[in-house]
Amino acid sequence: MLSLFFYKRRKVLVLIILLLISVLFMAFSSSSTGFTVNVKKVFQTIVYPFQYVFSKVWDFFADIFRSITQIRQYRNKLEETQARLQKMSKTYQEIEELKNQIKVLKKALGLKEHLQKKYSQDPVAARVISQDPHNGYLTLILNKGSKQGIKKNMIVVGYFKGRDGVIGRVIETTPFTSKVMPIHDKASNIGAMISRTRVTGIIEGRGRRKLLELTYIPSSETVKKGDLVVTSPESDLFVPGLLIGYVESVKEFQGAFHKKILVKPYIQYNKIEIVFILKKTPSKYVQRLEKNK
Amino acid sequence: MRNYLYRIFVVLVVLIVHNTVFKFFAISGIRPDLPLLITLFVAFKYGSMEGQITGFAAGFGMDIFSGGLFGVGAFTKTLIGFVSGVFRKKIYSENVLIIIVYIFIASFFNGIIFLFMNKIFLPGSVDFWDYIYRILLIEIVYNCLVGVFLFMLFEKLDRVFRRN
Structure with a gap:
């Protein structure tokens, strides 16, 4: 009797089971368990x-x-x-x-030698083999993974017209591939500095919008269009002085503490095929934070 | 058994093509959602049971390669596979216009469910209006355009497989 009841409603039962599995995955995913x-x-x-x-x-x-x-x-x-x-x-x-x-x-x-000399590290060249299957996310997948010594939080740089610039950082590795969160991603926050004035702020991704936002720059500071934005020397995660981009527009609001600054990234993450992963691991402080998470 | 192996193979191929080949056909970085299209095709052709299982497999496959919320693809595509299968007898035909409307509605709901799941489980990961204007609208149009041809291709492949 009971089996007949289940047999008649098997489609709905399978649906409920599959949806429950998906919800469980999402719940585990958001609680950042491993x-x-x-x-x-x-x-x-x-x-x-x-x-x-x-x-x-x-x-x-x-x-x-x-x-x-x-x-x-x-x-x-x-x-x-x-x-x-x-x-x-x-x-x-x-x-x-x-x-x-x-x-x-x-x-x-001489690209590799250049990066080697600049950061006194041995960068790993990798190819972007695919982009995130969901159009809502921006993750890149590289063809190098933990087997090649790639670890979480390593920095990924690209090379364009003779200069190297930040693309993002590694967020996950498998033996043969690694996932990179580009600086354009909404979840990305990087300590940044305006090279000319040495004022520091945070570079935040704005999803698929082409420009990044430089936040926490006080209204009293002078920022000009074309100012160079680099990674902050105070960053625990990034090598200091890496090129992020150029100031594209500056807006001031009356009574606001901070300016609204949009930055044009030097490297468009989705137009690059070959990248370099710098084998710089984050400071012990960041590693401890990651562990505690 | 052979039937299920064939389905798994097709879903796997679709996922790999979606991840590798279609990045070259992206418009403003947006690709057509091939896993959604295969889910719709199977659901329309074989009903809600097959549709939801294919949807789950295709969505799960997307989630594996994604850096975002794990399970969101499986959830949306399972639901769409099931619902499309339920309505298939009422509306499905080989009329191109009807197929386009089908894909349009399914793509819209796929995007909306994706958004809401992200709002619930991973707040702040996707910007609502940015997603609607810059991603979903392009994706829907692209899905409709590519979907018509892919439905024809899937139909032919399906016939060849059945004959053999």
Whole structure:
């Protein structure tokens, strides 16, 4: 009798069970116990080989497509150059151009050495293999994990037009991958400083909005558009002096203690493919805070 | 058994494609929600039981790769899989316009439930109006556009599988 009752309502029963499991996961997730992180790690490690193989196959075809496009572009450029050479014979100009290109290439090749020297650490180069599947979050997934010595809270930097800038920090690791919370994320708060005046504040992410917000800068301070914003020397988590971005706009409100400052980040987290993870672990104070959490 | 293995395989492929390939097709960083589309397809085609299980698996898979609230994807997609399956006989047809309306409504509720779950369990993690204007609207339109073609593709794959 009872089994017939359950059999007739099996769809609703399955629904209730699945929803309950989901709610439990959410409850555990919000209470920051390690349970959900462990569940994720197990499944991610199982799925990683499939993701890796698929990513490789896709890269292969994407490379072929890119090569074909590039060949076309190069062919067009070659024709243009030949025509120009015949017309103007400005060989010297071209040699200069080539010299510059070699310089840029050399710079790119020396990226790792540059970061090594700057922070006296051995940075790990990693590729962004995917972005957060939920459009509501901004997390990036890198192809390097705890096996390569990556730990939680390590800093992730990117390189753009000859300068390095902050992208975010590692929030989770699995043996082969790690998750990065970019500085754009709403949950991200970084100690920052206006380089020109040495005034410190907090850089807060604003989700998918392109600009960041620099908070707690007193109204009495002078801040100009274009001022450089770097990581604060007082930060326990970040290497001091890393470039965050430039002041884009400054607004003052009558009677307010602080200015509203919007900062244009130097590196757009979603446009970068290769990143570097600095193997700087947070101070003991931060580690203790993490443990107590 | 073979049927379930096939479903798991399809969900796995959809998740990997969503995570890897579709990042190249993102508009302002927004991708179509492939796991939601496969959930809707299965629910419309096979009913609420299959829909909710596929929804749970697809949502759970998203949660694994997400840095946000764990379980929110499983919750929303289970619910949508179930409800879509319940209403399928009343409205589902192969008419493109009806499919678009379907996807539109489901995507809207998917986003709204996602928002409310975040408000309850992880307050402050997602900005309500920012999510609606900058994410949900684009996602809904993108889901509708991609969904029509994907439904046709899923339909063909399903037929091939059934024949074999």
